[in-house]
Amino acid sequence: MDAQTIIAKRIARELRDGMLVNLGIGIPTLVANFVPDGIHVFFQSENGLIGTGPIPEQGMALPWLTDAGGRPVTALPGASTFDSAMSFALIRGGHLDLTVLGGLQVDRRGLLANWMIPGKMVPGMGGAMDLVTGAKRVVVAMQHTAKGKSKIVDALSLPLTSTRPVDLVVTELAAIAFQDGRATLMEIADGVSVEEVLAATEADLFVPDNVPRMALEPRTEP
Amino acid sequence: MDAQTIIAKRIARELRDGMLVNLGIGIPTLVANFVPDGIHVFFQSENGLIGTGPIPEQGMALPWLTDAGGRPVTALPGASTFDSAMSFALIRGGHLDLTVLGGLQVDRRGLLANWMIPGKMVPGMGGAMDLVTGAKRVVVAMQHTAKGKSKIVDALSLPLTSTRPVDLVVTELAAIAFQDGRATLMEIADGVSVEEVLAATEADLFVPDNVPRMALEPRTEP
Amino acid sequence: MKTISLHDAVAIIPDGASLMIGGFMGVGTPEAVIDEILRQKKSHLTVIANDTASPGIGIGKLVTARLLSKVIVSHIGLNPETQQQMMAGDLQVDLVPQGTLVERIRAGGCGLGGILTPTGIGTVVEEGKSKITVNGREYLLEVALRADFALIHAFLADYIGNLAYALTARNFNPLMALATDTVIANADNIVPVGVVAPDHVVTPAPVVDYLIAKA
Amino acid sequence: MKTISLHDAVAIIPDGASLMIGGFMGVGTPEAVIDEILRQKKSHLTVIANDTASPGIGIGKLVTARLLSKVIVSHIGLNPETQQQMMAGDLQVDLVPQGTLVERIRAGGCGLGGILTPTGIGTVVEEGKSKITVNGREYLLEVALRADFALIHAFLADYIGNLAYALTARNFNPLMALATDTVIANADNIVPVGVVAPDHVVTPAPVVDYLIAKA
Numbered sequence: 001m002d003a004q005t006i007i008a009k010r011i012a013r014e015l016r017d018g019m020l021v022n023l024g025i026g027i028p029t030l031v032a033n034f035v036p037d038g039i040h041v042f043f044q045s046e047n048g049l050i051g052t053g054p055i056p057e058q059g060m061a062l063p064w065l066t067d068a069g070g071r072p073v074t075a076l077p078g079a080s081t082f083d084s085a086m087s088f089a090l091i092r093g094g095h096l097d098l099t100v101l102g103g104l105q106v107d108r109r110g111l112l113a114n115w116m117i118p119g120k121m122v123p124g125m126g127g128a129m130d131l132v133t134g135a136k137r138v139v140v141a142m143q144h145t146a147k148g149k150s151k152i153v154d155a156l157s158l159p160l161t162s163t164r165p166v167d168l169v170v171t172e173l174a175a176i177a178f179q180d181g182r183a184t185l186m187e188i189a190d191g192v193s194v195e196e197v198l199a200a201t202e203a204d205l206f207v208p209d210n211v212p213r214m215a216l217e218p219r220t221e222p
Numbered sequence: 223m224d225a226q227t228i229i230a231k232r233i234a235r236e237l238r239d240g241m242l243v244n245l246g247i248g249i250p251t252l253v254a255n256f257v258p259d260g261i262h263v264f265f266q267s268e269n270g271l272i273g274t275g276p277i278p279e280q281g282m283a284l285p286w287l288t289d290a291g292g293r294p295v296t297a298l299p300g301a302s303t304f305d306s307a308m309s310f311a312l313i314r315g316g317h318l319d320l321t322v323l324g325g326l327q328v329d330r331r332g333l334l335a336n337w338m339i340p341g342k343m344v345p346g347m348g349g350a351m352d353l354v355t356g357a358k359r360v361v362v363a364m365q366h367t368a369k370g371k372s373k374i375v376d377a378l379s380l381p382l383t384s385t386r387p388v389d390l391v392v393t394e395l396a397a398i399a400f401q402d403g404r405a406t407l408m409e410i411a412d413g414v415s416v417e418e419v420l421a422a423t424e425a426d427l428f429v430p431d432n433v434p435r436m437a438l439e440p441r442t443e444p
Numbered sequence: 445m446k447t448i449s450l451h452d453a454v455a456i457i458p459d460g461a462s463l464m465i466g467g468f469m470g471v472g473t474p475e476a477v478i479d480e481i482l483r484q485k486k487s488h489l490t491v492i493a494n495d496t497a498s499p500g501i502g503i504g505k506l507v508t509a510r511l512l513s514k515v516i517v518s519h520i521g522l523n524p525e526t527q528q529q530m531m532a533g534d535l536q537v538d539l540v541p542q543g544t545l546v547e548r549i550r551a552g553g554c555g556l557g558g559i560l561t562p563t564g565i566g567t568v569v570e571e572g573k574s575k576i577t578v579n580g581r582e583y584l585l586e587v588a589l590r591a592d593f594a595l596i597h598a599f600l601a602d603y604i605g606n607l608a609y610a611l612t613a614r615n616f617n618p619l620m621a622l623a624t625d626t627v628i629a630n631a632d633n634i635v636p637v638g639v640v641a642p643d644h645v646v647t648p649a650p651v652v653d654y655l656i657a658k659a
Numbered sequence: 660m661k662t663i664s665l666h667d668a669v670a671i672i673p674d675g676a677s678l679m680i681g682g683f684m685g686v687g688t689p690e691a692v693i694d695e696i697l698r699q700k701k702s703h704l705t706v707i708a709n710d711t712a713s714p715g716i717g718i719g720k721l722v723t724a725r726l727l728s729k730v731i732v733s734h735i736g737l738n739p740e741t742q743q744q745m746m747a748g749d750l751q752v753d754l755v756p757q758g759t760l761v762e763r764i765r766a767g768g769c770g771l772g773g774i775l776t777p778t779g780i781g782t783v784v785e786e787g788k789s790k791i792t793v794n795g796r797e798y799l800l801e802v803a804l805r806a807d808f809a810l811i812h813a814f815l816a817d818y819i820g821n822l823a824y825a826l827t828a829r830n831f832n833p834l835m836a837l838a839t840d841t842v843i844a845n846a847d848n849i850v851p852v853g854v855v856a857p858d859h860v861v862t863p864a865p866v867v868d869y870l871i872a873k874a
Binding site: 019020040051075079081082088091092093094 | 554604645
């Protein structure tokens with residue numbers, strides 16, 4: 001299984017029935033492919049849609065029904081559309097149960113940097129600062145390392161997204177939770193040892209006595 | 223002609239084609255009866271309606287299509303309805319061309335008091351403070367005196383509605399404009415002398431050499 | 445979102461709760477919910493709403509039954525009983541300019557701490573508030589307002605909780621539906637999911653906690 | 660409201676004007692108006708919008724043609740030309756969090772001086788701004804934003820200027836339609852007055868200054 005699929009399947013296990021969820025561009029988008037049967041999740045696109053459905057079949061796209069990347073999507077029965085003020089009222093106002101975003105770096109306390117590399121790449125923060133600041137639960141989906149360097153760092157070298165720490169980081173190696181300013185190794189992926197995770201991680205991790213394997217199969221509870 | 227009709231007919235001459243207008247409860251409401259032929263005015267009700275039409279015919283009222291006093295109205299073709307945030311966005315945001323309100327007192331500079339008589343009558347300001355603060359033009363419709371006392375006073379004894387002075391006060395005796403902090407007697411009603419107006423007015427009025435009669439017939443220009 | 449009986453919805457509300465109640469002079473107020481609050485004799489309530497309607501209508505019924513200890517409203521002029529209880533010191537009445545009230549509620553629902561408005565500057569409304577100058581103009585800082593429960597009236601709901609409103613019964617309802625911990629909606633009509641066009645939904649389903657089932 | 664030709668609508672816009680342009684990655688941008696701005700070679704424009712789309716789409720065309728001196732946007736990641744012109748110092752790019760941008764535009768249209776948001780606190784976004792504590796939480800004061808012109812795309816207009824939008828093409832359009840001195844709307848369909856239900860109008864006619872006639 002490739003890294004992206006591992007990450008997406010694991011994060012899909014965070015979904016609960018009735019949740020309002022925002023998925024960022026990239027790996028987070030893949031989470032929508034693994035919603036467990038029997039639960040209904042509302043996916044929000046911050047461009048003004050709740051009830052985002054799959055990519056339309058050939059010939060059935062509409063240019064003004066798109067995701068936040070501008071790509072055509074469909075709308076499920078019960079969808080709603082609204083202006084950008086309502087969209088960010090939902091995000092900033094605490095109505096969003098879960099946001100899944102990409103990350104460039106996460107520090108030992110869970111602080112996230114994901115919107116620019118000074119002098120190199122300045123995409124802008126888009127909705128990321130509001131999402132991290134306002135969502136009830138923030139999950140980061142990212143590869144554990146980039147060019148051999150850990151993305152889970154002691155201190156951020158890139159500009160901060162929000163002073164609100166993220167709750168969970170899921171990589172192809174591990175699931176790491178951030179609570180009370182401390183990073184805890186919650187789960188390790190199949191075929192990966194605790195030592196390998198620690199070696200690939202710059203930040204100090206608290207390692208419980210027993211670290212379970214990362215489950216990837218769909219949750220069956222509602 | 224009774225005092226209310228004189229006032230309403232005179233204020234109707236302030237209407238121009240395409241204006242967005244809010245009429246308060248009481249005498250201001252009557253202005254809608256005298257819209258000149260050939261012009262189209264948008265009447266806003268602050269409870270969330272543009273395109274307020276006349277009172278419905280017997281048996282054709284709808285309990286959830288009402289004016290700001292809760293009385294059934296009709297909606298003209300091209301009407302729109304919206305929430306209270308949009309309603310006051312229009313009012314506070316400078317989109318309202320004209321508001322016509324009742325008044326308890328107006329002072330020599332045009333400052334209005336119209337929302338409470340301490341210890342006696344406390345209706346609350348409702349939308350009045352936003353309307354006076356935000357509308358492009360503010361016209362007060364009121365009787366010139368109450369219980370023999372002038373309502374156009376030197377200094378307000380009642381709580382202020384807004385620091386923004388009104389533009390015009392129309393009574394059954396006169397039209398008085400407020401500009402640059404000064405009250406000017408613009409027009410006098412038929413059968414009334416300048417001296418009678420001055421006698422009925424506590425505030426100092428500037429009286430031009432020639433004070434024309436208050437015209438009440440509909441304007442014919444657009 | 446849970447579908448719930450009228451009785452059970454109101455039973456959730458404890459005495460002393462703060463309620464945002466939609467409506468403008470009773471139009472757009474969930475009248476059945478008001479009647480059930482009376483029947484269950486909830487007391488010491490704080491109500492945030494545009495007005496207290498008139499005796500016998502909407503929030504006016506709660507005033508008459510003396511179930512309220514405080515109201516935050518823009519207007520009480522058409523309910524003499526509110527004025528009498530206020531003058532007698534039995535009911536605390538906080539009067540807020542209507543445009544300020546709606547923005548304070550909206551801010552509460554949108555995660556904003558407050559807004560700057562020119563309304564009220566230089567009047568009794570400014571007492572105790574900060575004044576902030578932006579681009580040479582002075583504004584009052586008005587802070588966000590939230591409550592425990594929102595009592596919402598809609599014209600249409602679908603079975604997952606999307607709401608649409610009718611004409612002037614919309615007013616404060618969609619704003620209040622964002623600004624409380626628990627949102628209880630009562631709709632004139634409940635329709636199958638997919639029947640309301642996405643562009644015509646005003647309150648998206650995920651913000652509604654309870655939809656009152658048709659009796 | 661005046662109905663006007665596409666040519667005449669754009670001719671009103673002077674060089675150096677500030678424009679709010681609806682759209683999100685080009686979706687909901689009045690593409691025909693963009694093309695006419697290119698044809699008339701308006702220059703030194705300031706654009707306030709969610710993003711600069713991609714090269715060849717919407718606002719991206721204005722970037723490529725180098726007609727802009729400044730943009731105030733939340734995102735430029737999908738337009739490498741914007742990034743290049745910014746790095747080269749040819750284009751001033753003010754990056755604003757999307758939720759803050761939309762509230763600043765809304766404040767400009769609603770007569771508010773600004774809003775308090777938690778977004779950006781503790782980040783580079785807070786530089787030079789006031790921080791205000793409300794109920795123990797710190798907020799940034801973000802001030803209202805207005806522009807000279809709004810370029811609005813609607814799905815439906817009626818002949819007096821009421822506008823309705825389609826699906827995700829709504830986005831910033833209705834907010835910008837309140838926040839500028841002059842509002843120019845281009846609609847896919849212009850329908851007789853009375854055909855759009857009052858509850859389905861999103862932008863009320865009186866705020867629209869010019870409606871572009873169908874060619």
